[in-house]
Amino acid sequence: MNTNEVILEVRGITKQFPGVLANDRVDFDLRKGEIHALLGENGAGKTTLMNILYGLYQPDSGEIRRNGEVVKFSSPKDAIAQGIGMVHQHFMLIPVFTVTENIMLGDETVKNGLLDQRTVAALVRQLSKQYGLEVDPQAVIQDLPVGVQQRVEIIKTLYRKAEILILDEPTAVLTPQEVEDLFHIISELSHQGVSIIFITHKLKEVLAIANRITVMRNGKVVGTKTPQETDEAHLAEMMVGREVILKVEKGPAKLGDVVFEVENLSVFDQRGLEAVRDVSFQVKAGEILGIAGVQGNGQTELVEALTGLRTPHHGSVRLGGFDVTASSPRPMIEYGLAHIPEDRQKHGLVLSFPVADNLILCTYYQQPFARNYIIQNKAVDEYAHRLVEEFDVRTPSPYLPASKLSGGNQQKVIVARELSRPVKLLIANQPTRGLDVGSIEYIHQQIVQMRDRGVAVLLVSAELDEIMALSDRIAVMYRGQIVATLGASQATREGLGLLMAGLQIAEA
Amino acid sequence: MDIRRFLFITLIIIILIGVVVLVGSSQVSPATIIVSMLATTVAVATPLTLGALSGVFCERSGVVNIGIEGMMLASAFFGWFAAIYLNTILGFQPLPSLLTGVVVAIITGGLLGLLHAWLSITFKVDQIIGGTVINLLAVGISGFLNRQLFFEKGSIFGGQVPHAPGVLPRIQIPLISDIPVIGKIFEQQPIAISAIVLVIIAHVVLFYTRWGLRTRAVGEHPRAADTVGINVYKMRYWNVIIGGMIAGLAGAYFTLESVPSFEPLMTNGRGFISLAAMIFGNWSPFGAWAAALVFGAAQALQINLQFFRTLIPPQWAFLQQSSIVGLVPYILTMLILTGIIGRTTPPKADGIPYEK
Incomplete structure (x- = not known):
């Protein structure tokens, strides 16, 4: 189902964080039963916009209209009341709780002062049947595969009568088969009238499933396209701002x-x-x-x-x-051996150390960085400046703590350290x-x-x-x-x- | 609670009782000794049970509370002071004085809980430091006021420790007290009885009510709770305050139920042993109670052996020194905390301040 009836509208949303303009006069609209992809790189402002829509942040200016009327969300509660549900990139499920407990949390059914698990479980079964979301209400979350946990998240929003479903990077953690399943579920939901905002940075997925695609860059909306009028290369260019x-x-x-x-x-x-x-x-x-x-x-x-x-x-x-x-x-x-570890913040860098120290983590004890057990600051300084330039690490100074860098630049520090040795x-x-x-x-x-x-x-x-x-x-x-x-x-x-x-x- | 832990607990209690039976059976019948041991166990386990319950509420909501010891000590003092003041200065009857003392103790605990919540939730002070502050504060305040109010010339009691209004009387519970032999075990004073009742209430509240579901949710994954509209700070505040109130009731046990006097440092590490009981009981009320009973049994051993001191055979002469037997609860704590009996899993967000 895809009508032209606009059920959610965002006009001129601006959100300033210390040092970053995360959203800059953003306009966005969503139609009933539509799958609307929001595409952009990390830091483009997609998640900020969605957190505003879900009441987690309040915008500095701009307005949100639901069915034409201006609404204000001061907490997720308000957004939920307006029929907005969100599946976060990192699932908001409690691993030791059952499916039923997770779904009812915050909106519990109580009988004689005690939780009424049976009624909720029955409702979960009914919802999972209606939308083809197979899940066992009695199962404990931590025993379930990621794809099933995601279904629980979706049911959680439907249980709260969501008409608008925000999916934040939903495919990041799934196997290709699970992605297929998810896409089936999404189209089924859209057929039954649920509108979906699909946040991603994966171009292929967007073209495969979306009715419309809105691209964001540096906090601004670059444009909105249908899959028919665009292709991967064009979308990538819109996202990055240059040919990729x-x-x-x-x-x-x-x-x-x-x-x-x-x-x-x-x-x-x-x-x-x-x-x-x-x-x-x-x-x-x-x-x-x-x-x-x-x-x-x-x-x-x-x-x-x-x-x-x-x-x-x-x-x-x-x-x-x-x-x-x-x-x-x-x-x-x-x-x-050069090693680029899985978790750059935990195992790749000492976050509180300056970039320069991170660059010599493997070689600090060798000449010319150390002489008689003493670190030679001059040698380190020269080396750090050289690598920062060579590997295009965007940092005002090699003495900034690694924690202050963006993810991409942190990874470049690791790459610089690992690949500038004889490997x-x-x-x-x-x-x-x-x-x-x-x-x-x-x-x-x-x-x-x-x-x-x-x-x-x-x-x-x-x-x-x-x-x-x-x-x-x-x-x-x-x-x-x-x-x-x-x-x-x-x-x-x-x-x-x-x-x-x-x-x-x-x-x- | 898993079966291994249950068996371990039962075994230790049987061993401890067995020692007393072995020593005393020439003079008193084993049945009498066992009943007496069990009754003492339940009684002396009271502050440990309550302390552990206090910890369960705090930590299930995600706030570590090592200040239970201090909460107990301060409550013991203020509860006792209130009872004496009402009884000797204002001329109330002993029983109403004692009961008001209990209420004052609970309020004291609740206020210290509020302090801990304020430090650790609003100001995100390291929770271990927050708890330590409370422990030090309690030692200082109770010691200082005890000296000022009772031992200084010109104080309200005229530099003389007044005659205390006694302790809370034993109560007979209908039906249960009528059961032969076993009824005797449960013929306890009111705080001991309420500890057992609270174990059951805590279990139901934590696992079968909305409050409990939300409490456990904010202790496991506060952000998830936040996204479904639960106020994490409010849940944590209330649970820490409730925990404090339960610790306050534990404090009342020392001066209003166990002995009719206050001594500086009289809680003697019981707050910390409660935390061990909480951990060993895997953060569940019944588990915590069972663990508290083990520690209680160890203390009951010391108390009951005193009656039979002359009967201790010469090769066991070391048992005659009560200071050696008195070490048993502490040794048990150490053994249990080294994790010899399986692993326990704390709530995932335990001790981590929540940042929106």
Whole structure:
């Protein structure tokens, strides 16, 4: 159902945060039963706008109209009362509660002073039937897969009689199959008259599902298009403000010797469960081996074991012919390992340290940065200035704490530190997660450059597009095992998607 | 509570009772000793049970409260002072004086809870520091006022400790008191009885009511609660105040139910042992109660052994020193806190101030 009846209208919304104009006279409207995508890079102001619509922030100026009437939201309660529901990027579910408890929270049904779980559970069943959102009301959230948790979030809004559903980056955490399911659910909801605002930075998805697309950049609305009148390249240009090379330019691989060899590796996770099971692979100089897989299938533990951060309980790791199984990170770094960790803020940087100190974290004890156990500030200063320029880190000074930088620039600091040493092996885990298109482009270029310089690259990513764009060979990880290894030319999105979901494809 | 923990608790209590039975059985029948041990256990577990419940309310809503010890101590003092003042200066009967004392103790606890909430929720002071402030404050205030009011010349009591109005009387609960043998165990004083009742109420409130659902939600994932329109600060404030009031009732136990006097530092670490009981009980009211009973049994051992001191066989002579037996509750605390019995999971947002 898609009529022209406008049910929500935003006029001239402006929101100023200290130092940033997050929303600058934003106009936006939503029609009944419409799927309206809001596209933009990180920091473009999409989430700010939605938080204003959901009553979490109050705008400095501008107005919101619901069915033509001006409304003011001072808290999410007001927005919920106006039929607006939001599914946040990080789910707002309580892991130890049941589905029913989560759905009723804040809007409980009470009988004789006690919670009436039975009535709510019945309502949940009815809603899940009506909209095709399969879920068990008695299940505990932490036992459910992410895709199902998302359904719970959607039911939570429908339980509150939402007519407008805001989905903030809903596909970021899903497998390709789960994305398919979500898209089915979204079109079903729109058929039944629910209007949907779909926030994303993924161009393909937008074109696949949206009725209209509004693009934001630097807090402003750049324009609104229908999928028919635009394409990926055009949308990307609108988002970034300049032409973007979406396709990674890369020639054929010039393979060298085997640099990195992993044999029958098994690793336990924090809880003592086997997270990585009997994994073997090789990476040659001058090639990129991509490890695809949905997050949480053992990639984190695998990379930790490969970089000396976690001791494997079985198997061996050889780097350039030396056995480095259970070695500590330093000898591996000295041999030529570069590591771009999964969580740049937790494991990549010391956030409270200045950029300059972060740039010498691996080499601070070596000449010329240290002499007789004393840090040589002059050498550090020169080095930091040089790298900041070379890697285009946007910072007013190399002495600003790393925490003050944007995500893209933080990642550039890590890349600068890791790749400006003599590198033989690069292990990059989710190197572009949460970055904007411009930064992604830059990081991808750097990775391909390293490969062309004869570095062996192990790329771990949950983004299928990234894996397919960069890899020369692709291994798929599922439940701690590598279930298949393919040449990049043999791999298709669909095939990889099935493997990532644990389904074996028939050998073609 | 998982079965291992339950068995552990039962085993420790049986061992502790068994020791007393072994020593005393030549003089008194085992049944009498067991009943006496159990009755003492329930009685002395009272402040621990209440303290642990206080902790359950605070921490389930996401606020760590190590100030329970201080809340107990301050409440013990002010409750006792109120009772004496009413009884000796204003001439009230002992029982109304004592009951008003209990109310004053609860209010004292509630006010200190408010202070803790104010520090840790509004000002986001580190909660451990906030709790420590309360502990130090309580020691200072109760010690100082105790000296000023009772021992200084020219104070209201004329520098003489007045005759106390006694302690709260035992009450007989209809039906339960009529049960042979077991009835005796539950013939307790009112605060001990109310502790048991509060365990049941706390369980129902936490797990079966709207209030409890919201309390647990703000302790696990406050932002999620916020997005569905729950006022995180308000929930936390009230739960910390309720926790404080329960700690206040625990304080009343010391001076209005256990002994008719106040001594500086008389809570003697019981507030901290309550926190151990809360953790061992996995932040649930019944679990906390069971754990409090273990500590209670350890203390009951010390008390009951005194009756049979002369009967202790010479090879166990060390048991004659009550100071050694008195260590048992503290040793148990240490053993239990080292986590020998399974792992416990605190509420996820426990101790983390909520930033909007």
